[in-house]
Amino acid sequence: MTHPIVAKALSEGRNKLREDEALELLRHYGIPTPDFALAHSEEEAVAAAEKIGYPVALKVVSPQIVHKTDVGGVVLNVTTPDGVREACRKIKAITKTVPYAEIEGVLVQKMVPKGVELIVGALYDEIFGHVILFGLGGIYTELYKDVSMRLAPLDEQDAWDMVKEVKAYKLLTGFRGTPPRDIPAVVDIIVKFSRLLEENPEITEADLNPVIALEEGKGAYVVDARIYARQI
Amino acid sequence: MYLNLCFLYSVISKLLDPQSAAIVGASPKPGTVGYVLLENLATRFTGRAYPVNPKYDVVELWGRKIKFYKSLLEIEDDIDVAVIATPAPTVPKILEEAGQKGIKAAVVISSGFAEAGNVELENWVKAVAKQYGIRLLGPNCIGVYNAYTNFDTQFLPVERAGRPPPGPIALISQSGAVATAIMDWAARRRLGMGFVVNYGNKADVTEVELLEAFAEDERVKVITMYMEGLKYPGEAKRLLDTVRRIAPKKPIVVYKAGRGSTAAQRAVRSHTAAMAGTYEMYHGLFKQAGAIEASSVREMFDMAKALATQPTPRGPRVLVVTDSGGMGVQAVDALEALGLEVPEVPESIAKELKRELLPFAAVSNPIDVTGSATDEHYKIVLDMLLPTAFFDMALVVTLMQVPGLTKNLAEYIIGAKKYGKPIVAVNFGGSELVQKFEEALEDSGVPTYPTPERAAKALWALYRYSQVRRRL
Numbered sequence: 001m002t003h004p005i006v007a008k009a010l011s012e013g014r015n016k017l018r019e020d021e022a023l024e025l026l027r028h029y030g031i032p033t034p035d036f037a038l039a040h041s042e043e044e045a046v047a048a049a050e051k052i053g054y055p056v057a058l059k060v061v062s063p064q065i066v067h068k069t070d071v072g073g074v075v076l077n078v079t080t081p082d083g084v085r086e087a088c089r090k091i092k093a094i095t096k097t098v099p100y101a102e103i104e105g106v107l108v109q110k111m112v113p114k115g116v117e118l119i120v121g122a123l124y125d126e127i128f129g130h131v132i133l134f135g136l137g138g139i140y141t142e143l144y145k146d147v148s149m150r151l152a153p154l155d156e157q158d159a160w161d162m163v164k165e166v167k168a169y170k171l172l173t174g175f176r177g178t179p180p181r182d183i184p185a186v187v188d189i190i191v192k193f194s195r196l197l198e199e200n201p202e203i204t205e206a207d208l209n210p211v212i213a214l215e216e217g218k219g220a221y222v223v224d225a226r227i228y229a230r231q232i
Numbered sequence: 233m234y235l236n237l238c239f240l241y242s243v244i245s246k247l248l249d250p251q252s253a254a255i256v257g258a259s260p261k262p263g264t265v266g267y268v269l270l271e272n273l274a275t276r277f278t279g280r281a282y283p284v285n286p287k288y289d290v291v292e293l294w295g296r297k298i299k300f301y302k303s304l305l306e307i308e309d310d311i312d313v314a315v316i317a318t319p320a321p322t323v324p325k326i327l328e329e330a331g332q333k334g335i336k337a338a339v340v341i342s343s344g345f346a347e348a349g350n351v352e353l354e355n356w357v358k359a360v361a362k363q364y365g366i367r368l369l370g371p372n373c374i375g376v377y378n379a380y381t382n383f384d385t386q387f388l389p390v391e392r393a394g395r396p397p398p399g400p401i402a403l404i405s406q407s408g409a410v411a412t413a414i415m416d417w418a419a420r421r422r423l424g425m426g427f428v429v430n431y432g433n434k435a436d437v438t439e440v441e442l443l444e445a446f447a448e449d450e451r452v453k454v455i456t457m458y459m460e461g462l463k464y465p466g467e468a469k470r471l472l473d474t475v476r477r478i479a480p481k482k483p484i485v486v487y488k489a490g491r492g493s494t495a496a497q498r499a500v501r502s503h504t505a506a507m508a509g510t511y512e513m514y515h516g517l518f519k520q521a522g523a524i525e526a527s528s529v530r531e532m533f534d535m536a537k538a539l540a541t542q543p544t545p546r547g548p549r550v551l552v553v554t555d556s557g558g559m560g561v562q563a564v565d566a567l568e569a570l571g572l573e574v575p576e577v578p579e580s581i582a583k584e585l586k587r588e589l590l591p592f593a594a595v596s597n598p599i600d601v602t603g604s605a606t607d608e609h610y611k612i613v614l615d616m617l618l619p620t621a622f623f624d625m626a627l628v629v630t631l632m633q634v635p636g637l638t639k640n641l642a643e644y645i646i647g648a649k650k651y652g653k654p655i656v657a658v659n660f661g662g663s664e665l666v667q668k669f670e671e672a673l674e675d676s677g678v679p680t681y682p683t684p685e686r687a688a689k690a691l692w693a694l695y696r697y698s699q700v701r702r703r704l
Contacts, residue, residue: 121504128468128513133504147507149516151472157703158520165519207503 001199003028010202010231019061019107022225026208029196031189033222034110042088046081048108054079055111058087060094064101071098077111084108112221116171116181117210120190120222122152122197124204130197134190136168137210153198159190172213181213185220202229243367244437244445247337248376248427250312250383251279254304254335256326257317257342258283260291265317265341265387272390273315274298276382282307304329313337315375315385320344323371324356331364339385340371346433347372358435373432374408377415380426380451388412399424400453400540401533402446404439406460407489408432414458414529422674423533424540426451434463440474447478454540456532457486457523461510468517475521483539483697484523487532488514522700524693534679534686535693541677542654544698545624548572550691552598553613554629555605555637559658559684560598563627566688572695574598578622588612606636611644618651625654625694627687632659632666639665642672649677654694656680656687 005025009017017025020038027033037048038061049056060073068074071094075087091106117137124130128151135147148162163169163186174180189211197203205228213220253273259266266285273281275294284307288300301307304314304326314330316323320342330338338361345354354371361368369375375385379398386393396418405411408430418425427449429442439457446452455478462468475484491511518525524539526532550567552574554560564574576596577585585595589609594600599617601609610628618626628645630637648655657680659670670680681687 119503121507123505125468125513126465127462128517129466131513131516133507135507142503142507145507145509145512147512148519149512150520151468151513151517154520161519162516205505209503 002202003196003200006200006202006227006229010229014063015204015228015230016063017225017227017229018063018104019059019225020105022227023222025196025227026193026222026225029192031192031196031208031222032185032219033225034112036107036109038105039088039108040105042085045088045106045108046084049078049081049084052108052110056084057109057111058084058091059107059109060091060101061104061107062094062101063104065094065098071101109223112212112223113214115212115214115220116178117212118186118220119147119207119209120193120211121208122193122203122206124201130201130203132162132190132194132197134162135166136171141168152194154191154194156187156191159187159194162190163187179215182216182219183213186211186213189220189222200229202232204228204230243336244441245449246312247339247367247369247437248383248429248442248445248449249378249381250337252282252309252312253277253279253383254282254284254301254307254311254314254330255317256284256304256314258285258300260288260293260298268387268389269315269317269341269385270298272382272384272386276384278381279312279383280309282309282311304333304335307333311335313339313383315339315341317341317387320348320350320353320371324353324360327357327360327366327368328364331360331366336365337367337369339369339373339375340432340435341373341375341385341387342370343372345371345435354433354435361436368436369429370432371435372408374411374430377411377428378426379424386412386415386428394419396423396425396428398426398451400451401425401456401536402427402449402452402454403429403456403458404442404446405430405458406439407458410458410529414533418533423537438464438467438470440467440470443474443478443484447482453482454536455482455484456536457484458529458532459486459488459514460490461488461514468513472517472521475518475523479522480701480703483536483693483700484521485526485532485535485539485693486518486523487526487529488518522703524696524700526693531686531689534681534690537679538654538656538690538694539697541679542625542656542694543652544701545654545691545694546698547624548695549575549622549624551613551617551623551626552629553601553610553626554598554631555601555603555634556629556631557594557600557602559629559631560594560600563629563658563684563688564598566685567627567691570688570692572688572692575622577617581616581620581622585613585616588616603631603634604636605634607638607641607644610641611647614644614648614651618648618653618655623653625656625691627656627658627684627691629658629684630669631661632663632669633661639669639672642669642676642678645673645678646676654691656690658682658684658687 039045121133130152135141148165172181258270394416
């Protein structure tokens with residue numbers, strides 16, 4: 001039942017999926033991610049951006065870099081081919097400040113409009129098995145621990161319950177003039193993510209962060225995913 | 233599969249509700265564990281008790297001759313359960329004899345196993361039990377208290393540690409000392425607890441099987457659980473599945489002690505792991521399973537008492553009746569903080585109420601019948617409002633210190649149960665009238681609390697349970 005993407009990474013001795021692999025894995029389970037492509041050169045990046053359509057974001061893909069933004073490995077809102085080239089050069093220059101980083105490529109990703117940023121995560125615990133976490137994205141989640149958790153596998157009702165349980169739920173229903181968000185799309189991501197975990201028991205930790213919830217009827221997208229696994 | 237389950241239940245029920253018990257390590261010397269066990273089972277247990285101790289033959293105790301057996305194998309009658317309270321190293325051999333005798337259930341009181349670092353000895357005990365098909369509770373536990381038959385393996389004497397009367401609440405406790413303290417407390421308050429079980433090291437029988445047994449027992453209306461933590465891989469899922477199956481039919485209230493986060497001890501690579509403390513996982517599990525979580529032992533029994541006696545409410549709307557404006561305000565604060573509603577009384581009924589109550593009574597909600605109220609005023613309010621579609625349950629504050637109220641008020645409140653909606657009372661004070669009044673209410677199934685907060689939490693538990701049932 002283990003997905004070939006996970007199996008391949010493990011067979012190559014990698015415990016962390018590459019960004020493009022993680023996003024691809026989510027897609028296979030029907031979890032929406034903005035269109036993306038992995039590029040290995042400036043020209044590949046431009047071609048990808050043209051195909052995906054502007055604006056795009058470019059992100060460094062390197063097994064040694066965990067916090068991409070911290071090292072300047074993310075360039076957002078690129079709108080032209082020249083912009084793509086420039087972003088690629090900027091990303092390549094990372095190796096000057098982080099000499100140990102091997103750059104495997106650049107992820108070109110369609111920009112998602114602004115929305116409410118959420119986190120959906122998972123963790124494997126020996127006693128609990130896979131536990132799924134939901135919360136508001138960003139630093140406040142960690143500060144206030146405004147999260148809900150459920151054991152996997154969960155059903156649709158569980159997913160609704162965990163979304164409604166957090167205090168930040170009000171941000172999704174519309175708060176002080178902000179529009180209501182596509183809550184069913186968020187619930188759908190949680191349910192599909194649970195199925196992904198069930199079929200891939202090798203996964204030890206995962207962050208889908210941020211998950212961006214757009215306005216009602218416009219969906220929700222996983223913009224970044226970090227997935228760790230181990231051989232069992 | 234079905235037959236297998238029946239068999240399982242019947243063995244666990246032998247453990248909880250045996251007709252005959254052998255006490256290995258029984259002693260005629262007062263002040264010993266073996267003496268208390270013998271006294272419990274020889275003088276109060278309604279079943280047959282068989283003391284086992286090779287050091288004694290026939291001893292006169294409690295005005296009669298008591299025969300001690302040399303070993304389990306010497307007993308001729310069938311034995312449902314062996315209660316073992318001998319030094320830890322002797323336990324495997326005794327279990328083996330129990331197995332040879334065909335005994336299918338054992339309570340091992342003895343300590344000195346895994347909890348003291350003797351994991352191998354515990355594994356040996358486990359292996360022997362498995363070999364003979366014995367279901368084993370413990371080791372290192374106080375075992376079982378069955379209020380119906382006084383099958384009681386609690387080894388603290390009755391003078392020191394009270395035993396509660398029979399009743400609708402069952403307790404499954406990970407801690408023996410906590411179970412003892414709860415029993416003593418419940419005994420003093422005459423809170424009915426039919427069964428108390430402490431599973432100690434959980435070498436064999438787990439909380440999951442105890443839950444299943446209590447789910448099947450008609451005498452148990454509410455299951456309470458005191459937990460510190462699970463210990464075996466994959467156990468959380470079994471607990472989730474079991475609670476989820478039982479909860480819609482029988483309420484389960486759980487208090488998890490030890491809420492400190494252990495997230496910091498994990499090797500944290502993700503945000504998720506940084507935020508996922510162990511307690512948060514339990515919290516998620518209870519929610520998902522439909523268990524009602526309490527934040528203290530006291531709260532657990534506040535809730536259990538209401539769940540054992542009240543119907544489930546249709547919705548979250550609470551009618552508050554009070555003779556003290558201050559208590560009314562506190563009740564509203566507490567109810568609303570818990571997400572319950574205190575809607576206004578519809579104008580048409582308010583007008584009518586105004587005619588019936590004292591001129592300065594408040595007729596919105598909370599309804600303040602005032603300190604000059606009589607018993608009748610409460611009756612008018614309850615009869616006029618509780619049977620309407622505007623309210624799902626009632627919180628009745630009765631400060632009995634005011635001159636117009638008498639013990640008869642209890643009859644009116646109890647009478648309002650006929651409307652089939654939950655009613656809880658708040659009654660505070662120390663006079664004899666207050667105590668008598670409270671007893672009258674509690675004895676007739678109206679749970680009574682000293683503060684509005686505690687009463688509100690009890691109503692919340694009822695409402696929460698109505699949601700759990702709806703998921704069935």
